[in-house]
Amino acid sequence: MHMADALLSPAVGGTMCAATAGTIAWCSAKVRKDLEEHKVPLMGVLGAFIFAAQMINFAIPATGSSGHLGGGLLLAILLGPHAAFLTIASVLFIQALFFADGGLLALGCNIFNLGFFQVFIAYPLLYRKLAGRRPSQGRMILAALIAATVGLQLAAFAVVLETTASGISALPFKAFVLLMQPIHLPIGVIEGLATAAVVAFVYRARPELIESTLAERHMGKFPIRGMLVGFSLAALLLGGGVSWFASTQPDGLEWAISKVAGTDELPAPVHPLHSTLADIQDKMAIFSSDTERTEPDDSGKLAATGSSPIDTGLPGLVGGITTLAACLLAGVLLRSFARRA
Amino acid sequence: MLAIDGSLLDFKRLDLLAMQESAVHRLDPRAKVLTTLVFIVCVVSFGRYEVAAMLPFCLYPLALLALGDLPTGYIARKVMVVIPFAVMVGLFNPLFDRQVLLQLGPLDIWGGWLSCLSIIVRTILTVAAAVTLVAITGFPAICEALERLGMPRVFAVQLLFLYRYIFVLTDEGGRVARARQLRSCGKRGQGLRHFGPLLGHLLLRTWERAERIHMAMLARGFTGEVHARRRGRFGGREVLFLLGWSALFVALRLYNFPQFLGLLLTGN
Numbered sequence: 030m031h032m033a034d035a036l037l038s039p040a041v042g043g044t045m046c047a048a049t050a051g052t053i054a055w056c057s058a059k060v061r062k063d064l065e066e067h068k069v070p071l072m073g074v075l076g077a078f079i080f081a082a083q084m085i086n087f088a089i090p091a092t093g094s095s096g097h098l099g100g101g102l103l104l105a106i107l108l109g110p111h112a113a114f115l116t117i118a119s120v121l122f123i124q125a126l127f128f129a130d131g132g133l134l135a136l137g138c139n140i141f142n143l144g145f146f147q148v149f150i151a152y153p154l155l156y157r158k159l160a161g162r163r164p165s166q167g168r169m170i171l172a173a174l175i176a177a178t179v180g181l182q183l184a185a186f187a188v189v190l191e192t193t194a195s196g197i198s199a200l201p202f203k204a205f206v207l208l209m210q211p212i213h214l215p216i217g218v219i220e221g222l223a224t225a226a227v228v229a230f231v232y233r234a235r236p237e238l239i240e241s242t243l244a245e246r247h248m249g250k251f252p253i254r255g256m257l258v259g260f261s262l263a264a265l266l267l268g269g270g271v272s273w274f275a276s277t278q279p280d281g282l283e284w285a286i287s288k289v290a291g292t293d294e295l296p297a298p299v300h301p302l303h304s305t306l307a308d309i310q311d312k313m314a315i316f317s318s319d320t321e322r323t324e325p326d327d328s329g330k331l332a333a334t335g336s337s338p339i340d341t342g343l344p345g346l347v348g349g350i351t352t353l354a355a356c357l358l359a360g361v362l363l364r365s366f367a368r369r370a
Numbered sequence: 371m372l373a374i375d376g377s378l379l380d381f382k383r384l385d386l387l388a389m390q391e392s393a394v395h396r397l398d399p400r401a402k403v404l405t406t407l408v409f410i411v412c413v414v415s416f417g418r419y420e421v422a423a424m425l426p427f428c429l430y431p432l433a434l435l436a437l438g439d440l441p442t443g444y445i446a447r448k449v450m451v452v453i454p455f456a457v458m459v460g461l462f463n464p465l466f467d468r469q470v471l472l473q474l475g476p477l478d479i480w481g482g483w484l485s486c487l488s489i490i491v492r493t494i495l496t497v498a499a500a501v502t503l504v505a506i507t508g509f510p511a512i513c514e515a516l517e518r519l520g521m522p523r524v525f526a527v528q529l530l531f532l533y534r535y536i537f538v539l540t541d542e543g544g545r546v547a548r549a550r551q552l553r554s555c556g557k558r559g560q561g562l563r564h565f566g567p568l569l570g571h572l573l574l575r576t577w578e579r580a581e582r583i584h585m586a587m588l589a590r591g592f593t594g595e596v597h598a599r600r601r602g603r604f605g606g607r608e609v610l611f612l613l614g615w616s617a618l619f620v621a622l623r624l625y626n627f628p629q630f631l632g633l634l635l636t637g638n
Contacts, residue, residue, distance in 0.1 A: 033452070033455065033456065033459075033493055033496075034410055034413075034414055034492065034493070034496035034497075035414070035456055035459075035489045035490075035492035035493040035496060036459060036489065037414055038414065038415070039411050039414055039415045042411075042414065043411075053521075053522060053525050054522050057522035057523070057524035057525050058522070060524050061524055067584060069524070069527055069528065069531065069584075070531060070580045070583045070584040070587065071577070071580040071581075071584070072528050072531070072532075073527075073528055073530075073531020073532045073534070073535060073580075074531065074535050074539070074576055074577075074579060074580040074583065075576065075577075075580070076528070076531070076532035076535075076536075077532055077535035077536040077538065077539040077540070077576075078539055078572065078573060078576045080536050080539065080540050080543070081539040081540050081542055081543025081544075081546075081572060081576075082543065082569055082572070082573075083543075084540060084543040084544055084546075084547050085543055085546055085547045085550070085565070085568060085569060085572075086547070086560075087560060087561055087562050087564075087565035088560040088561050098569065115524065115525055115528050116528065116532075118525070119525070119528045119529045119532045120532065122529060123509070123529075123532065123533065123536065125500065126500060126503075126504050126509065126512070127381050127384055127385075127504060127509075128381075129448065129449070129451065129452045129497045129500060129501060132410065132496045132497065132500060133406065133407070133410055133496070133499075133500050134407075134410050134411065134414060134496070196418060197418050197485065197488075197489060197492075198459060198460075198462060198463060198485075198489070199418075199462065199463040199465075199466040199467040199481075199482055199485060200462045200463075200466060201466060204466075222562055223562065223565065223566075223569075225566075226562050226563075226565055226566030226569070226570075227565075227566050227569045227570050227573060229566060230566045230567050230569075230570030230571075231570050231573060231574065234570065234574060235574060235577075238577065343474060343475075343632070343636055344629055344632030344633045344635075344636055345421070345422040345472075345628065345629055345632055346422070346474065346632065347631075347632040347635050347636055348422055348627070348628030348629050348630065348631040348632025348633070348635065349421065349422035349425045349628045349632070351628070351631050351632070351635065352422075352425045352426050352627060352628040352631060353425050353428065356425070356426065356428045356429045356432055357432065359429060359432065359433065360429075360432035360433060360435060360436045361436070362436075363432075363433055363436035363437055364435075364436035364437075364439070366436075367392065367393075367436055367437050367439060368439065
C-alpha cells in the first residue's frame, strides 16, 4: 500500500506533496482555530498507540494468516477528521524515515492516499451517516466495515492512478486496477472489522470518548467541493508547470497514445517544444524512452546509433561498474580520512 | 515475538546513531534535509530505462556514511529490507515491456528488464539517502528543520509528541502481544473476539495517559509550543554543503558520466 519513491515521477510526487502539505496546513489551522489544543497531547499519544496496535496481530479465521489494524478510520472516529489527518500524517512520516516504508518524495502520495480518503471521505460521508448518533452494535460494525472498505478501495485506486501517471512501472492501467482493487477488498474488510471491534469495546467502556467527536458539527460545513476544485487546479498548475520545465511528455498523453496507436512509443522521437528547447528536453527528459535516443545524447556522436533503435550495452555496463567501484573506493578513503581527522 | 523486539531495537539504534559527533552531524539540519530532497528529486527524474547514469549518485550516501562514521553493515541491512518490495513491483515490467533496447553480446535485453533494474537502483538510492539522513540528523532535528522551513507548528508539535511516546507505547504493545501469545499457546484467543477488548484496554490506558500528560504540561505552562534548544545556524559550511552537493547532483543528472567512462575504457 505504501508507494515508494522508485515508482514516482517528480511531477506526480511534487504535486501530491503540495496537495498533502496544503491539507496539513489547513488541518493545523483548523485544530488551532477550534481551540482543540487539548487534543494535541492526545493526538501524539494516539499516534504512538497506532504503532503499538500494529504490534498486536489477530488471527484471520480460515486462512491461517493474521492481520493488524491500520488505524486511519479509528483515529477519525476518536479524534475527528482534522486532528486524525495530522496524526496519520505523522505516523506515516515516521514510518517513512525509520522503517523506509515508502520514500520521502512518496510521502505526499502516501499521506494523501491513506489519510485523505479514510478521514475526509469514508468517515464523514459513510461512517457517520451509516452509524448515526447512537449506533447499535450491529449498525456500527456495518458502518465501520463499509467505510473502511470504501476508503481503502479509493486509496488503492489512487495508488494505481499515481503510479500510472508516473510511468516508471510498465504495468498497464487496466491490469493494475484489476490487480490492486481485489487485493485491497479483504484488507478493507479486515480493517473495518478490527476498527469495529475496538470501537465497540470503547463504546461500552467509555461512551463519552466517542460521542464527543460525534457531537462535533463542524464537518457539516466541510468545503469538499472547494477542496476538490483547489486540488485539481493545483495539480493542473503544478503538473503542467513541472512537466513544462522538465519537458516530459505528459504521462496521460503517452498512455493515450499507446492506447490509440497500439504501441508503447511513438515511432519517431517527439519534440513537442521548440527546437531551442529540444536540447534541454534531451537532457532533462523524464521519459528518455523513445527508442531512437536510448542512450544519452552527449555521447550520441560516439555511440553513433542515432538511427538504429538498438544500442550496445557494453559501455554502459563497463562504465557503470567502474563508477560503482570508484564510489565505493571514495567511501572507504573518506572513512579512513574522517577517522584520522 | 522476537521479530517485534528486533524491529524495535533496530529503530532505537537508528535513533542513537544521530547522537554521534562528526562534521556532518554538526551541520545545520536544514542543509541536510534540503540536500536530501534535491538528491531524491534528481534520482527519480531519471528516465525509466536509465540504470548506469544513476550509479554515481551512490557517492552521496556513501560519503555521508564515511564522514558520519556510521556502521555500513547496519545501514546496508536497513536498505536491503526494502528491496524485495521493489523487485515485486519491478518484475511486472519485463512481462509487459518486451521491446529490445540493448544488445550485450549475444544477449537481447528487453526494455522491461532495464526498467526493472532501474526501479531497484532507484529504491536503493532513495532509501539509502533517507536512512542516512535520519542517522546523521536525528528525528527531532529534522522536525525542527522542517518547522523552520515552514511546516505548521501544530504538526511539528504532533511529530515531536508522537516521537516521544512511540518508545513507551510500543514497549507496552510488545508486552501485551507477548503476554497474549504466552497464554494462548498459539491457539485460542488469537482471534478478533479478544482483539477488540485487548486493544481497547490499551487504548483507554493510552487515553488516560494523554490526559495526565496534558494536565502536567498545563501545570508547567504549556501554550502549544515545544521549546527546544535551537541547534546551529545556516552558515558558510551549510551553504557549501547544500550548493556543492546540489551542483554535483544536477551535473550527474545532465551528463551520463558512466557512459562516457565506459566508452573511454572500451575504446570506442
